[in-house]
Amino acid sequence: MKARAGRVSARLERHERAPIAASGGYGFRRDRRLGARIVRALDSLPHGFCLFDAGDCLVFANAGYRRIFGQTEGQARPGMHARTLIALNTARGLKAERDPARIWAERRRILARRDPETVLQTLSDGRQLALTLQPQPDGGWVALYEDVTERRRTEALLRHRADHDPLTGLPNRSLFETRLDRAAAGPGGCALLCIDLDGFKPVNDVYGHAAGDALLRQVAERLREGLGDRDTASRLGGDEFALLLDDAPLATVLDSAHRIHRRLTEPYDIGADRPVLIGAAIGIACAPVHAAQGQILVTQADAAMYQAKRLGHPCLWDASLRLGSAPAS
Incomplete structure (x- = not known):
């Protein structure tokens, strides 16, 4: 009986040490515990969230990202290079700056500094996005997209009212x-x-x-x-x-x-x-x-x-x- 209890305890200990969500290839491996819940939580965010590996290839893009850029679920696929995603959005008329190479070069310059930085992007339809680039210790990086159109419009209105x-x-x-x-x-x-x-x-x-x-x-x-x-x-x-x-x-x-x-x-x-x-x-x-x-x-x-x-x-x-x-x- 004691030997059997010891084996059960060892299995439980190994199970507790297992990661709750691990990367496997491209995308999150949704394990039996919290992996799927983490993905659902990321998909529920109002912001766009993308995770890229050290080779600048997409690991994960949440539903908020697809919603902001009007993409279907299969368009932003794990393994796509960040430059390809920029070109995809530019081709669909969603970037005010129409040269994907220039956009990607500026993004690489920001990431090379290895510090978090937020830049403002204006889309061709007039929406304004706050893009935060967050380098990761393993060489990868996170891109967080926040639609700040209404907030900036409100701020501009308040500034105008204060001065007029x-x-x-x-x-x-x-x-x-x-x-x-x-x-x-x-x-x-x-x-x-x-x-x-x-x-x-x-x-x-x-x-x-x-x-x-x-x-x-x-x-x-x-x-x-x-x-x-x-x-x-x-x-x-x-x-x-x-x-x-x-x-x-x-x-x-x-x-x-x-x-x-x-x-x-x-x-x-x-x-x-x-x-x-x-x-x-x-x-x-x-x-x-x-x-x-x-x-x-x-x-x-x-x-x-x-x-x-x-x-x-x-x-x-x-x-x-x-x-x-x-x-x-």
């Missing part, structure tokens, strides 16, 4: 000041136009806040007209706006201000019984003529704007300069 006025969609004061500081310190100089609307409050009082909001949105659209790629229109708050004309020739700034003033004072259709009219006062300061710091430019342009309002003048340079005339170059 929700009513008009224009950059807010914080973003505007960042761009102004950069432009003022640049070699090309810039012009700052601070704009205050006259007659906005009566529109709000007579026609209601919805009409006032519609008016502000139309003002924003008019300010966007004719802006260059480096120029910025901003709503600073209430009925105050600003324009940054980056690298604008000094001789053209006053003409630009008068053109903007004429556009802002044209009639607005806000859904009332008749078009409404408003006025605008514009104060102007230029870098480096007046200052090379954004905050000083704001102070000077703001002072010029309020003086323009007091004098009934549409556009005014910095108070130290003559009304309506450009400063000497």
Whole structure:
């Protein structure tokens, strides 16, 4: 009896030492205990998971990988070289970068560093994947694919909301000041136009806040007209706006201000019984003529704007300069 118990104990000990999932050839050998469960667990992941051996041949690809790339179960076969899989996906139009050789060369450069690294891939259908390459001690490696399209879209939306006025969609004061500081310190100089609307409050009082909001949105659209790629229109708050004309020739700034003033004072259709009219006062300061710091430019342009309002003048340079005339170059 003792001998029989000893044999049973030895068999149990060998059984306990056996691996729960071992690689056999290509793919996992699904043993009687946990191998099949591990495969099912990997297949249930929302991410794509691929395991490659030291020769860059596929050992295992889960259902998430096939789902992301629209493959049937037999397409990503164990034993296929990683380069072949890239070519397969590229041929099906799933890679924004259409040269498989370039994709594979970049992947090998990453793997050669032997450190985990995550890169962003954009597919031709617009989806964005975070691809994490994880080298393994035996020379193989793991590729983990995560669809981050919605997450990045949400992050971009949150960034936009943080930097933009929700009513008009224009950059807010914080973003505007960042761009102004950069432009003022640049070699090309810039012009700052601070704009205050006259007659906005009566529109709000007579026609209601919805009409006032519609008016502000139309003002924003008019300010966007004719802006260059480096120029910025901003709503600073209430009925105050600003324009940054980056690298604008000094001789053209006053003409630009008068053109903007004429556009802002044209009639607005806000859904009332008749078009409404408003006025605008514009104060102007230029870098480096007046200052090379954004905050000083704001102070000077703001002072010029309020003086323009007091004098009934549409556009005014910095108070130290003559009304309506450009400063000497």
